[in-house]
Amino acid sequence: xxxxxxxxxxxxxxxxxxxxxxxxxxxxxxxxxxxxxxxxxxxxxxxxxxxxxxxxxxxxxxxxxxxxxxxxxxxxxxxxxxxxxxxxxxxxxxxxxxxxxxxxxxxxxxxxxxxxxxxxxxxxxxxxxxxxxxxxxxxxxxxxxxxxxxxxxxxxxxxxxxxxxxxxxxxxxxxxxxxxxxxxxxxxxxxxxxxxxxxxxxxxxxxxxxxxxxxxxxxxxxxxxxxxxxxxxxxxxxxxxxxxxxxxxxxxxxxxxxxxxxxxxxxxxxxxxxxxxxxxxxxxxxxxxxxxxxxxxxxxxxxxxxxxxxxxxxxxxxxxxxxxxxxxxxxxxxxxxxxxxxxxxxxxxxxxxxxxxxxxxxxxxxxxxxxxxxxxxxxxxxxxxxxxxxxxxxxxxxxxxxxxxxxxxxxxxxxxxxxxxxxxxxxxxxxxxxxxxxxxx
Numbered sequence: 530x531x532x533x534x535x536x537x538x539x540x541x542x543x544x545x546x547x548x549x550x551x552x553x554x555x556x557x558x559x560x561x562x563x564x565x566x567x568x569x570x571x572x573x574x575x576x577x578x579x580x581x582x583x584x585x586x587x588x589x590x591x592x593x594x595x596x597x598x599x600x601x602x603x604x605x606x607x608x609x610x611x612x613x614x615x616x617x618x619x620x621x622x623x624x625x626x627x628x629x630x631x632x633x634x635x636x637x638x639x640x641x642x643x644x645x646x647x648x649x650x651x652x653x654x655x656x657x658x659x660x661x662x663x664x665x666x667x668x669x670x671x672x673x674x675x676x677x678x679x680x681x682x683x684x685x686x687x688x689x690x691x692x693x694x695x696x697x698x699x700x701x702x703x704x705x706x707x708x709x710x711x712x713x714x715x716x717x718x719x720x721x722x723x724x725x726x727x728x729x730x731x732x733x734x735x736x737x738x739x740x741x742x743x744x745x746x747x748x749x750x751x752x753x754x755x756x757x758x759x760x761x762x763x764x765x766x767x768x769x770x771x772x773x774x775x776x777x778x779x780x781x782x783x784x785x786x787x788x789x790x791x792x793x794x795x796x797x798x799x800x801x802x803x804x805x806x807x808x809x810x811x812x813x814x815x816x817x818x819x820x821x822x823x824x825x826x827x828x829x830x831x832x833x834x835x836x837x838x839x840x841x842x843x844x845x846x847x848x849x850x851x852x853x854x855x856x857x858x859x860x861x862x863x864x865x866x867x868x869x870x871x872x873x874x875x876x877x878x879x880x881x882x883x884x885x886x887x888x889x890x891x892x893x894x895x896x897x898x899x900x901x902x903x904x905x906x907x908x909x910x911x912x913x914x915x916x917x918x919x920x921x922x923x924x925x926x927x928x929x930x931x932x933x934x935x936x937x938x939x940x941x942x943x944x945x946x947x948x949x950x951x952x953x954x955x956x957x958x959x960x961x962x963x964x965x966x967x968x969x970x
Contacts, residue, residue, distance in 0.1 A: 724819025742905025855887030
């Protein structure tokens with residue numbers, strides 16, 4: 530009570546003196562400012578107290594050092610999956626590390642993958658190799674005018690050189706640059722013939738295509754092609770493919786050597802393919818006729834190369850798939866058939882070899898990890914004046930089991946046989962056994 534009286538007395542004295550003292554007026558203004566600052570400070574303290582109470586109910590944030598460690602780990606993971614290029618376009622590394630242990634019979638000619646059974650038997654061959662390992666790069670390119678997209682791919686193996694592990698050289702398999710729009714794709718690159726895109730499934734014969742010389746036209750050659758897609762709803766349609774393919778000429782060793790220098794070693798082949806397809810409910814059906822036309826130039830004249838083809842895929846159920854191809858024509862060696870395009874008579878006359886061939890495969894998928902493939906093919910060559918060491922019929926058939934040890938690790942066992950019949954020297958056989966381990970990446 531006494532304190533209040535003192536304060537009131539002081540205040541009354543100050544108020545009484547306020548009319549004559551300007552210093553007192555300034556002091557009161559400073560007191561007002563201090564009071565406002567005190568109020569602001571009290572409000573901040575209350576807000577801070579509320580935030581502290583809320584944070585106590587939630588889990589504490591990770592320490593700064595811990596969060597930095599996590600961020601650095603994520604950055605390192607991204608760096609491992611990224612490949613930089615000078616044009617800053619994404620590149621994906623893909624391929625297959627492939628180990629083969631194999632055994633060939635006495636008619637294998639000392640080769641890992643004989644194309645024909647040799648006339649003269651020799652020593653059997655057993656061995657192991659990584660030569661069929663495949664390295665690939667996929668390129669994701671820029672956008673194109675009209676809503677298109679550029680992309681590319683490049684695949685190599687180590688099949689060049691010799692069979693010695695110290696002398697395996699890189700070998701270009703496939704390489705393409707694609708300019709794709711919704712219904713049109715233009716491609717330049719190196720690939721199989723346009724009218725022969727399919728082949729059997731195997732891990733035993735990868736360095737060269739399976740069933741080479743026994744029904745599969747396969748030569749990987751430079752080409753330019755265009756594909757136009759026509760859709761009949763979501764599950765059916767037509768694909769029209771056409772282009773120019775470089776056909777590599779070979780000279781039959783039994784022909785007169787005097788004409789070897791006159792052979793044009795490469796020539797354009799004009800090719801096309803028309804694919805009809807329909808799919809739905811786990812089923813798929815495809816059939817595609819095709820053609821190839823070119824001219825061989827040798828001995829001052831020409832020999833036509835004309836081949837008609839038909840390939841197919843039938844999948845009546847997801848557990849089974851039937852694929853294959855057939856061809857008929859003449860002078861098909863430049864496409865990957867037996868190296869017997871024509872014969873050259875001493876007079877200089879060039880006689881094309883007539884050729885028929887094809888292959889088929891049945892693939893079974895009894896489980897998620899296991900698949901079985903049974904396939905075979907043949908090529909039959911006919912022509913006047915064929916030398917005695919020319920092949921009249923070459924037949925190959927095989928079966929394999931492929932098991933997934935892991936999603937990207939495969940083990941395969943394959944057995945195959947070659948039956949080669951020579952024009953007037955009879956038939957030779959060669960058995961081939963192969964165990965493969967493949968790591969996909």
